Amino acid sequence: MESFTYEKLVENYNAQRAERFAYIDFVLRFLGGLNRSDLLDFFGIGEAAASKEIAEYKKLSANNVDYDRVLRKNVILRESFKPLIDIDAETALEMLASGFNKxxxxxxxxxxxxxIGATPHHLNTDFVSKVTRAIYSQTAIRCNYISGNSRNHGERTLLPTAFFYDGQSWMFRAFHREPTKGKGNFKCFDFSRLANVNEAPNDVASPPETLPQDTDWQLVVPLQLTLHPSLSSSKVDTLTQEFGLNKGQREFVITEKAVLVYYLKKHWKIDVNDIPNREGNYNFHLKNSDSLKHLHCMENVFKFP
Structure with a gap:
């Protein structure tokens, strides 16, 4: 199968058809399948036009897709799929988060x-697509994971449920199924630390392994923040401008998913000590720490070196 740049696809067909082929290719690769209705909804075209575009895509990429009569949809051929248009993992994740954008x-x-600061080791697009397909289909992956706080780099079974960007890294949430049947818990994983990812499309998540049962992900907590007392007046002015505070305002409240507060603490430089630490490099102090410490998912937030 010939590989195209998007510009080449436009040149060979036209801008309208190129966008449709790219969309089909993208949805197959990162979600695992599509129906005519996906094209109808996204492009506002009729059923006949949608069928024509899918048929033409199959001519371009015969080994990428097949029609599954049980699922009643066009599904990816995992073993032979080769993208019509290559795309880096970061761009794919951005579009999965905000919508396909030609x-x-x-x-x-x-x-x-x-x-600025792009890491030398780019995300593996093949690994990322296997995770996103698992999120979409609520199925498992088998993988190795190079954890920074564990020496257990053996094979894991994960049920991915969602993904997020913490300001520096693309990450995903998953149920980590332990070898003992019925055991496991929800955790956050960094896409860049994955190794040897294999899909298990027939291993479907049980109800306790799905996102609605992830109480830490569902729980949203208030964070009462105040500008840190150790800040210089010039730094106070800078943060006031950056965070849209009123002149003289030192406190504000935001809400965040409980499980993501750990990442916010790092990137916003939040001091979670009961009494502000005047020797650290902080922007804010968390005033309502007492109301959050009892939450299990806050264990890492209040863990001090």
Missing amino acids: NKLYSRPMLPYQR
């Missing part, structure tokens, strides 16, 4: 742009 497939920015 403009992200072009290799030219609209204004001068440079990303």
